[in-house]
Amino acid sequence: MKPLALAPMFASVVRRDLTLALRRRSDALTTFFFFVIVVSLFPMGISPEPSILRVIAPGVVWVAALLASMLALMRLFAPDFDDGTLEQLALSPQPLVLLVGAKVLAHWLVTGLPLVLTAPLLGLQFQLPESALGGMMLSLLLGTLCLSLIGAIGAALTLGVRGAGALLALLVLPLYVPVLIFGAAAVSASAEGMPASGHLSVLGALLLAAIVFGPLASAAAVRIALG
């Protein structure tokens, strides 16, 4: 049998992971509601004052997105690692880098994209001006994809490890710092009516670097985990 060409293989892995996620919706929904709940805790913890909310909104939304993305990482490779699918993928004739990339993309579509789409609602709750919502969505669009790509390295490194959850946070959160800085800065800038294109460009550059190097490192980490 001739092995599948690269593009159909990529598409089939994405389709498979999306199907699996749709069959078990609660996983993705949990991450999503975690994001919403964390964001809504801040007004109660800090102050319902609109002027304060407007200032903290970018950071709050971004930190919540960071945590939600990290929480979702546990489901990226672990189920496939446990049932042996990951090993089969690694043995397939197609490059593992591509297959890992497909898994990350599917994972982002299920866990990252919903955050991007709901962020404007949360922004309104935080009294952000409507003009800032576009910049916020764009920054989250570029940023959450970046987070999934970077986080995949940590998810692969902690496969089958004792206390993987807390460890994953320790490994991944420091690496998220640049994304957090430029993501939140982009939202702040657009909330103040300043151009956010500079921050968004840096986020785009980070994303391109993550697209190139992230799957390479993740695939290497998966091979290490499989031994």
Place this chain on the structure above:
Amino acid sequence: MTVNLWKYAAPQAFYPLAGRLAPWFLALAAALAAAGLYVGLFVAPTDFQQGESYRIIFVHVPAAWMSMFIYVVMASWCAVGLILNTRLSFMMALALAPTGAMFTFIALWSGSLWGKPTWGAWWVWDARLTSELILLFLYIGFMALHAAIDDVRRADRAAALLALVGVVNVPIIYFSVKWWNTLHQGASVSLTRAPSMAATMLVGMLIMSLAAWMYAIAASLYRLRSVILEREAHVDWVRQLPEVSA
């Protein structure tokens, strides 16, 4: 006469060499530290702005330099280990990590002690402080990942990959934090503009840096010997060592 340096890539050959070298580096470290502290505390003049409090520079700056340098050296050993598949390289990286984390912590701690009298605050979110803090997290992540994986071979390789990812990220983190800080225009203290320094201050700082360097080599060689013993415990040459068989 040519010495076959590759021979020392074997733990069995390196173990006695490390044992012979380590005391010398430790003695060098002690002598340099004594000289450096003498220059720093007695010879170097009092700073006309900061008074005596600036003298913590003789601990702070060497620690900060070593914290970054050791991370790079550690990542290099990890790269060597992944490329050449040499066990000793991974052990070297593992032996370096605690020393690097210690210097990072000392840099943060002494910086905080220095910050209080000069800036009036124990901590400011300055670019250097923030990235040094993140460096500490990277060291801790490296050690935690290694400790969490039972299979030593896998632990070595996984931690090595993490160190390499970290070393690529350190400059990105540094520049993004730097940019973030200038954007926020928060605390306007800057420690980037180095005051023109008296020659004796500089000499004291350099001697102390050499002392820190020698200490790092000595400490990691001693730690490396322990790592080798632990991993090779089942092998004959270890059992025949006088310090083990006794």
